[in-house]
Amino acid sequence: MSTQEVERRVAHVVLRLVEQAGAWEESGVRVDFPISRRDIAEMTATTLHTVSRILSAWEVQGLVEGGRQRLVVCDVAGLKRLAENTGK
Template sequence: MLLNGHLRVGRLTPDGQQVVVRYIVPGDIFGIAMAIGRDTYPATATAIVESLALAWSSSVWPALVAKYPVLAAGTMQALGNRLQDVQARVVEMSTEEVERRVAHALLRLARQSGRKIEQGIEIDFPITRQDVAEMTGTTLHTVSRILSAWEDRGLVQGGRQRIILTDAHRLFLLAEGQSES
């Protein structure tokens, strides 16, 4: 369980392409391969800022969930939430234009780790345009072009490993395929 910090969970495709699967925030359970009957992890979690996690050996998992059923319930809830997220992302990847996928990704990150600041909602961990590209199945060039256009329209502000949603409402309308007016 992540106690403090942020983790990026990534996976390499067979052709060597990195895909960002999700971000882990404080309070999230991760590394739960045993809970789904696996003895290896399907992805790699990497700390993107200084982080602190509570960990236990996989060999003690059966005894832990037997003694603390709330741990099993929390793990099932985490798996259910991840399944819903994966289903939403599959629909996005299959049916939506890149601009809408990027908007959905930024809104998802803001909901998960947004911090209200004077300029809007800041994604509260270092995130690059490459990370956004890897999350949305597109290229760095495409994400850079989209975010630059959105900066010009006042939807976001960027910086080195920083994204601020300056007009989350208009970004939401864009993600849903509605007019910004």
């Protein structure tokens, strides 16, 4: 249950970053400044390990693409569904 809440917080933060600093490119919307997983962990009051696990799972699902201080949201609608999900 708490993992779902953390995932929602991370989704909200990533969507806010896309909204404030998103740049469209072929694969999706890139956060247009260097952002690390540690930065996202600090913004969501969670651990680096948790953010890494969530973002890795999202990469497998095709929601995001990551790299060294790089984040591209490939499926904005899918991420919004995760952010709005109030429970399963």
